[in-house]
Amino acid sequence: MLQNIRSNIQGTLAKVIIGLIVVSFALFGIESILLGGGQSGVAEVNGEAITAFEVQQTVNLQRRQLLSMLGDDADPSLLDDDRLTGQAIETLIQRELLVQAAGDLGLMTAEQTIGAVVGDMEQFQVAGSFDQDLFRSVLATAGFTPALFKESLREDLVTNQLRAGLAASDFATPAELALQARIAGEQRDLRYLAIPVDRFDKTDTVEAEAVAAWYDDHPERFMTPESVDVSYIELTLEDFEEPVSEETLREEFDLTRDSFDVPTEARVAHILLIQSDDESDAAYAARIAEAQAAATGDEDFAAVAGRLSDDIGSASVGGDLGYTAGDTFPAAMEQAISALAVNAVSAPVETDAGTHIIKILDRREGKAVSFEEVRGQLAQRLRESAARDELLRIVEDLRDRAFNAEDLSAPAEALGLTVERAEGIPREGAEGRFADPRVQSALFSEEVLVERHNSPVLELAPQRYLVLHADAHHLPERQPLDAVRDEIATRIAAERARAAALEEGERLLAALAGGERLDALASAGEYEWQVELGATRSANALPTALGRRVFTLPPPEGEAPVRELVSSPAGDIFLVELTRVTPGSLENLPAQRENQLRRSIAGEYGSIIIGAYEGALRASAEVEVY
Amino acid sequence: MESYRTEEEQVEALKRWWKENGTSTLVAVLLAVAVGSGWQGWQARQQAQAEAASMLFQQFLDTLGASEQSGDAAAGEALATRLATEYDGTAYARFAELHLARLHVADGDLGAAEAALRTVLAETSPKEDLHRVAKLRLGRLLAARGDTEDALALLVTDGANPYAGAYAMARGDVLLAAGRDDEASAAYREAQSLADPARPLPGLAEKLDYLNPQPPTAGAQG
Numbered sequence: 001m002l003q004n005i006r007s008n009i010q011g012t013l014a015k016v017i018i019g020l021i022v023v024s025f026a027l028f029g030i031e032s033i034l035l036g037g038g039q040s041g042v043a044e045v046n047g048e049a050i051t052a053f054e055v056q057q058t059v060n061l062q063r064r065q066l067l068s069m070l071g072d073d074a075d076p077s078l079l080d081d082d083r084l085t086g087q088a089i090e091t092l093i094q095r096e097l098l099v100q101a102a103g104d105l106g107l108m109t110a111e112q113t114i115g116a117v118v119g120d121m122e123q124f125q126v127a128g129s130f131d132q133d134l135f136r137s138v139l140a141t142a143g144f145t146p147a148l149f150k151e152s153l154r155e156d157l158v159t160n161q162l163r164a165g166l167a168a169s170d171f172a173t174p175a176e177l178a179l180q181a182r183i184a185g186e187q188r189d190l191r192y193l194a195i196p197v198d199r200f201d202k203t204d205t206v207e208a209e210a211v212a213a214w215y216d217d218h219p220e221r222f223m224t225p226e227s228v229d230v231s232y233i234e235l236t237l238e239d240f241e242e243p244v245s246e247e248t249l250r251e252e253f254d255l256t257r258d259s260f261d262v263p264t265e266a267r268v269a270h271i272l273l274i275q276s277d278d279e280s281d282a283a284y285a286a287r288i289a290e291a292q293a294a295a296t297g298d299e300d301f302a303a304v305a306g307r308l309s310d311d312i313g314s315a316s317v318g319g320d321l322g323y324t325a326g327d328t329f330p331a332a333m334e335q336a337i338s339a340l341a342v343n344a345v346s347a348p349v350e351t352d353a354g355t356h357i358i359k360i361l362d363r364r365e366g367k368a369v370s371f372e373e374v375r376g377q378l379a380q381r382l383r384e385s386a387a388r389d390e391l392l393r394i395v396e397d398l399r400d401r402a403f404n405a406e407d408l409s410a411p412a413e414a415l416g417l418t419v420e421r422a423e424g425i426p427r428e429g430a431e432g433r434f435a436d437p438r439v440q441s442a443l444f445s446e447e448v449l450v451e452r453h454n455s456p457v458l459e460l461a462p463q464r465y466l467v468l469h470a471d472a473h474h475l476p477e478r479q480p481l482d483a484v485r486d487e488i489a490t491r492i493a494a495e496r497a498r499a500a501a502l503e504e505g506e507r508l509l510a511a512l513a514g515g516e517r518l519d520a521l522a523s524a525g526e527y528e529w530q531v532e533l534g535a536t537r538s539a540n541a542l543p544t545a546l547g548r549r550v551f552t553l554p555p556p557e558g559e560a561p562v563r564e565l566v567s568s569p570a571g572d573i574f575l576v577e578l579t580r581v582t583p584g585s586l587e588n589l590p591a592q593r594e595n596q597l598r599r600s601i602a603g604e605y606g607s608i609i610i611g612a613y614e615g616a617l618r619a620s621a622e623v624e625v626y
Numbered sequence: 627m628e629s630y631r632t633e634e635e636q637v638e639a640l641k642r643w644w645k646e647n648g649t650s651t652l653v654a655v656l657l658a659v660a661v662g663s664g665w666q667g668w669q670a671r672q673q674a675q676a677e678a679a680s681m682l683f684q685q686f687l688d689t690l691g692a693s694e695q696s697g698d699a700a701a702g703e704a705l706a707t708r709l710a711t712e713y714d715g716t717a718y719a720r721f722a723e724l725h726l727a728r729l730h731v732a733d734g735d736l737g738a739a740e741a742a743l744r745t746v747l748a749e750t751s752p753k754e755d756l757h758r759v760a761k762l763r764l765g766r767l768l769a770a771r772g773d774t775e776d777a778l779a780l781l782v783t784d785g786a787n788p789y790a791g792a793y794a795m796a797r798g799d800v801l802l803a804a805g806r807d808d809e810a811s812a813a814y815r816e817a818q819s820l821a822d823p824a825r826p827l828p829g830l831a832e833k834l835d836y837l838n839p840q841p842p843t844a845g846a847q848g
Contacts, residue, residue, distance in 0.1 A: 607827070
């Protein structure tokens with residue numbers, strides 16, 4: 001074949017082609033052919049793929065953040081994988097766009113900067129200094145390689161630089177500051193009277209006819225949830241555990257006692273001498289004698305081993321071979337070892353490897369384990385293994401029988417199992433075993449719910465099985481009036497109370513307009529009233545709804561106050577008199593507040609700018625989500 | 627393809643060829659090497675230059691964080707000036723100019739701030755983001771100096787400007803400061819309609835509230 005190729009490349013065209021191949025390899029390397037194409041991306045941003053790995057990392061991160069923010073009782077729908085994945089892809093697209101834009105602007109991160117940032121991160125430090133091993137292990141736990149982590153850090157740094165350059169460079173001009181100070185520093189004096197809605201709430205006075213009418217007017221309310229009554233068989237390992245006889249335990253102990261015994265181990269060092277090909281027997285014997293004399297003399301055994309041993313592996317560590325339990329070395333050697341006391345040196349021992357001079361460095365005495373000590377452990381092991389076999393056998397049998405039976409009673413009887421019942425399992429918000437998504441989807445499947453077949457035998461956990469049969473299906477239906485009478489009465493009473501409170505407010509307002517004073521009205525009606533002087537938009541002690549309304553009222557003209565009725569979402573009514581509005585000014589603002597305003601003005605402009613920048617990037621990008 | 631009968635003939639042919647073309651081949655090879663290494667050297671220099679600018683900018687950002695507490699802007703100003711002069715032409719230099727403008731505004735030196743912004747304007751083309759951002763800020767600066775009409779002229783946008791929301795907010799600020807409340811209110815409304823709902827703008831909302839008080843409901847009229 002090579003001859004064939006050789007003769008074929010004589011043509012000019014062939015040479016050109018080979019030239020091109022050579023050039024492309026030289027320029028782009030073999031990776032261009034091996035690694036090109038074949039991307040497993042989730043999305044693509046201007047041709048750059050976003051990988052499933054990145055999405056998963058981001059989802060995990062967001063979930064951790066949500067959990068730490070909301071605690072354990074976080075709404076599970078917020079942590080839903082689909083939802084988080086959608087958000088994560090969006091976040092990553094936005095980030096990729098910024099990374100690309102930063103690249104186009106020529107922003108980059110020096111290797112040194114990355115090194116400094118990594119070195120400064122506390123999670124990679126032991127006793128205040130960077131630790132390479134900790135670095136790798138922390139990353140490995142999070143699923144990163146160091147290269148990947150540094151790449152992501154590099155991206156963080158350049159996007160951060162881009163934001164800092166564009167948005168954090170924003171400022172507040174003196175004119176803007178003065179303007180904002182006029183508004184933010186504006187002070188309003190007012191007094192108000194509170195009419196609590198509770199005072200008008202009279203549930204027990206709601207007439208039966210009104211309740212009935214309300215019930216009839218709202219036919220879509222008070223539906224019971226869809227639910228199913230089920231019978232089920234649940235199998236667990238414990239159900240099949242039976243006591244083990246003393247005899248079986250003894251037997252098992254005799255069979256497996258070796259695995260419990262702790263063997264006696266000796267730590268051994270040796271000097272190995274090997275006769276080389278051109279060495280005479282006499283010279284070899286002389287060498288052995290020399291080593292033997294040195295090893296038993298005053299010189300340290302380890303030093304002698306280092307000097308004389310032909311075993312290259314152990315010579316450098318003083319001849320140390322580690323521990324043996326009697327089965328590591330050739331028999332002749334083990335025999336010598338077992339005969340030696342600690343720190344004693346043996347006479348030369350011959351093995352296939354050569355001649356050994358052995359020293360025992362340490363001996364750990366073994367321990368035989370008594371039956372009583374391991375009895376509990378053994379019994380549990382035997383019980384579980386027997387139960388496991390029985391469980392699996394029954395489960396197999398149950399699969400067949402449940403598949404062929406009308407309901408669960410016949411299979412249960414045949415196998416000696418108990419059928420349990422549960423009523424009113426809802427489609428959502430079920431508890432315990434019925435909350436398991438596999439149970440839910442089996443229970444509400446066509447075959448089980450409509451055709452009334454037994455469900456497949458579900459493995460809920462290792463050694464825990466469940467099979468279900470739907471006995472009755474309750475569609476949503478309207479609760480009878482009697483069941484919801486109290487609920488309706490409460491609702492009507494609340495509606496009436498709101499109206500009554502508002503009416504009372506209007507009455508008092510009219511009285512004020514007629515020349516009465518707020519404090520007099522308050523004491524006559526036993527209402528609380530308050531004066532608030534110098535309230536500002538950001539600092540006031542007003543109820544939220546009232547505070548919001550007070551600062552949208554026009555300032556009073558002349559002496560007469562501006563009056564208004566404000567209802568809170570709960571239905572409480574506030575009757576307010578705004579008496580004076582003093583515009584704010586920079587001079588009257590504390591320095592700290594002034595700085596705050598400066599930052600918030602710059603921050604607001606910066607925020608619009610970075611938002612517009614990202615929006616424009618997105619609009620002009622080619623983004624594809626698969 | 628010629629074919630040669632013996633090795634001597636081949637060697638002869640090679641020697642002949644070398645005599646005719648040797649010099650030009652050598653020149654071509656040397657030239658290629660020179661160009662290639664020159665290109666690589668230039669790229670390495672560019673890379674080193676950009677990395678140095680990046681490190682300086684990073685250092686500048688770190689000082690900012692620190693000076694936020696101490697109130698000492700001199701160190702940051704020195705770094706930004708170095709960036710702007712030594713790395714002229716890079717994005718980092720322009721970022722530095724924008725930050726210099728900010729630092730000068732904070733110092734009360736509006737003239738110096740204006741000069742910094744004008745440098746960015748001169749070095750960028752009108753469709754570039756940095757140009758539009760610098761122009762917006764220049765407009766706000768002019769208004770602060772009292773040049774209301776010049777400011778408004780700078781703050782006009784066409785439909786293609788992604789920063790129209792910020793421009794509208796700035797127009798609102800200029801108009802409100804000049805006492806033209808109704809026009810200011812209209813500009814703020816435009817800014818609000820262009821705003822991204824995910825980025826709340828409480829200051830803008832306050833100004834709109836301030837300019838548009840809601841009279842009391844009918845029953846409350848005293």
